[in-house]
Amino acid sequence: MGVAMTDESELRHLTRCVELAAEAVEAGDEPFGSVLVDGGGRVLAEDRNRETSLADQTQHPEFALARWAAEHMTAEERRAATVFTSGEHCPMCAAAHGWVGLGRIVYIVSSRQLGEWLAELGVPAPPVRTLPVQEIVPGLEVHGPVPELAGQVHELHRRFRARL
Ligand SMILES: [Zn+2]
Numbered sequence: 603m604g605v606a607m608t609d610e611s612e613l614r615h616l617t618r619c620v621e622l623a624a625e626a627v628e629a630g631d632e633p634f635g636s637v638l639v640d641g642g643g644r645v646l647a648e649d650r651n652r653e654t655s656l657a658d659q660t661q662h663p664e665f666a667l668a669r670w671a672a673e674h675m676t677a678e679e680r681r682a683a684t685v686f687t688s689g690e691h692c693p694m695c696a697a698a699h700g701w702v703g704l705g706r707i708v709y710i711v712s713s714r715q716l717g718e719w720l721a722e723l724g725v726p727a728p729p730v731r732t733l734p735v736q737e738i739v740p741g742l743e744v745h746g747p748v749p750e751l752a753g754q755v756h757e758l759h760r761r762f763r764a765r766l
Contacts, residue, residue: 641682
């Protein structure tokens, strides 16, 4: 896929995703953060991983944003929106994204890259297989990885695992 289009405003949204991921680590949650932006570039909602603090393994930010979008946006608005996220959507979140008809995804780190990092850190494989978003939502416009910010995300995963 490649990067092609990470302009300044997109990098700003992705940097916010890293900040949210850092907030998650501080709260004892896994380092994932996501931002929902409308077709005009305005931030509508943001969230971070809350798996540990809510004791629910489905509390991923991308899922929360898909639900927010279903509740607050028209179908047309959802199609024009972009979800920026620190890590590529997992299959659960990709499905939620696809079901509510959201538009583009821009992620910093691919699921494949994250899987390699976690394996290096000795983390057991997750119970749900990771797949590229396009395998879950055919035809969706997806951009990533974004190497400029990947090092920061990697560091957050190291920090989270060091705290366990
Ligand atoms: Zn997910």
